[in-house]
Amino acid sequence: MFSSTVENYLKAILVHGEGSGGEVMPMGALAEALDVSPGTVTTMVKALAGQGLLAHRPREGVKLTKAGRAAAAAVLRKHRLVETFLVTTLKMDWAGVHEEAEALEHAVSDRVLERIDELLGHPTVDPHGDPIPSAKGEMAGPGGASSSRLTLASCELKTQWSVARIRDQTPAFLNFIRDTGLKPGARVRVTRRDPAGGVVCCEVKGAGEAVIGLGEAGNIEVRK
Numbered sequence: 490m491f492s493s494t495v496e497n498y499l500k501a502i503l504v505h506g507e508g509s510g511g512e513v514m515p516m517g518a519l520a521e522a523l524d525v526s527p528g529t530v531t532t533m534v535k536a537l538a539g540q541g542l543l544a545h546r547p548r549e550g551v552k553l554t555k556a557g558r559a560a561a562a563a564v565l566r567k568h569r570l571v572e573t574f575l576v577t578t579l580k581m582d583w584a585g586v587h588e589e590a591e592a593l594e595h596a597v598s599d600r601v602l603e604r605i606d607e608l609l610g611h612p613t614v615d616p617h618g619d620p621i622p623s624a625k626g627e628m629a630g631p632g633g634a635s636s637s638r639l640t641l642a643s644c645e646l647k648t649q650w651s652v653a654r655i656r657d658q659t660p661a662f663l664n665f666i667r668d669t670g671l672k673p674g675a676r677v678r679v680t681r682r683d684p685a686g687g688v689v690c691c692e693v694k695g696a697g698e699a700v701i702g703l704g705e706a707g708n709i710e711v712r713k
Contacts, residue, residue, distance in 0.1 A: 493595040499561035562626035569615040584663035618654030618673040641706035650711035657708040670696025
């Protein structure tokens, strides 16, 4: 059993690696992700390294050990299953479930979590398209780093794609995604991309045309 603070540190490092494709997270990035001071991060990193949960590489950052990754995957599994339960079963707005899941992930027992998983039909991704780790800590969903996958900013034009994952999960962006119909599972075709103007024009099946910024398009992963 770990404290919620320890779980938050381990999860932040795992999520960073998932998004960047690198296992080492810079100390500054960890402090920013957790909204704490660099000094606080340094103290906690030393404590976690002493517990064998992570390795600190001077001038590089921190990396999860095997034990640390297992603990991080367990809490990430709780977070993403809880988010899925809140959206799918309780019909809560997907733009606001992150904070709720942040609190509940530290309180849900393994027994309750497995019941939630069973009730949901053992989903492999959450409502935002993020892969849900299995009970064994294995990451489900599409493999590879997010930075290497296709997005609406890089995919082939005039080809039908399916929205796979939303990288930016701030409430404002998720509300924007909902309004445009570009949620995971939506079928979309990029008709025009204007780098100079910074816009991407899309046709969303069942929702009509959507014109979005190039930066926003880069936060919407797609697959064939």
